[in-house]
Amino acid sequence: MRRHLPLILLVLGIVILLMSLNNPFKEEEHSSFLIEPGTIEIVDANISSLIIETDVPLCLDARVIKISYITNGSSIQVKGVHWPLLRVRDTSTLTIDVSKGQGSLKRTYTIQDGGYIIPVDEGYWEVNVSSNGEVVIYEIETMTPVDPLVTIDTSGKIHLRGGKFSLLLINTCNTTAHVRVLKSEGEDVNIALFGLGLAIFLLGVARARREHIADSGRRGGGAEDL
Known part of the structure; x- marks a missing residue:
């Protein structure tokens, strides 16, 4: 579950960003x-x-x-x-x-x-x-x-x-x-929702980067010098 967390955060962030840009006409x-x-x-x-x-x-x-x-x-x-x-x-x-x-x-x-x-x-x-x-x-x-x-x-x-x-x-x-x-204010960007989606997306990017660095370190630690 932990290894899939960055992907989940990225997808969730993108979904929320799209929701913030697609408010219904009111x-x-x-x-x-x-x-x-x-x-x-x-x-x-x-x-x-x-x-x-x-x-x-x-x-x-x-x-x-x-x-x-x-x-x-x-x-x-x-x-x-x-x-x-x-x-x-x-x-x-x-x-x-x-x-x-x-x-x-x-x-x-x-x-x-x-x-x-x-x-x-x-x-x-x-x-x-x-x-x-x-x-x-x-x-x-x-x-x-x-x-x-x-x-x-x-x-x-x-x-x-x-x-x-x-x-x-x-x-x-x-x-x-x-x-x-x-006339409507409904199709304007929902700033609060946009900010939440962006924060979750950036968190997912950061977690994915840390996972990549950790995986690279583990692979490097197992190698032997010739």
Whole structure:
């Protein structure tokens, strides 16, 4: 039994280490919402892991975003907006007209469940908004991309490792997306279990090394000089 103890400790340590890295997903928080065509939902990903369920293909973009408030209202005209971000809080029909120099873009949205709109890329734009509900206009100061770990399981659910960034869910289809986001701390590494497994594994390594040295000594002591 004593001779097999190092192997037992090594195997036990590896099993506990694997258990610490494979905690089951434990739902802490969930939310359900609609994302209308051409609009965005911004999800705070500052948690260990997320699962995203959607019935419409979405574009996912992970960013560290810094924004500043400009104004709000139902009829808005502002000039010199570097990179506009519009937030609609409730059900609303709104028309957005953005222009810069000779170029302009005008589009009407019907929003059922709130959401965000980034109508144009960077540039200094004049923004005109007409809505039957409240619209908030922000200016995007920076939007730095990040590269989180993302996997898709066989049922089509999107699994994402969280972090200190925001997740943009972008609907580029012509159909409204029904989305459910589940957040959890469950897939983070169990530090206590990881430490225990590592300690047992290192103990097994040390015992195996001592056994090897002892065996070498016994074999050497039985030899005769010629």
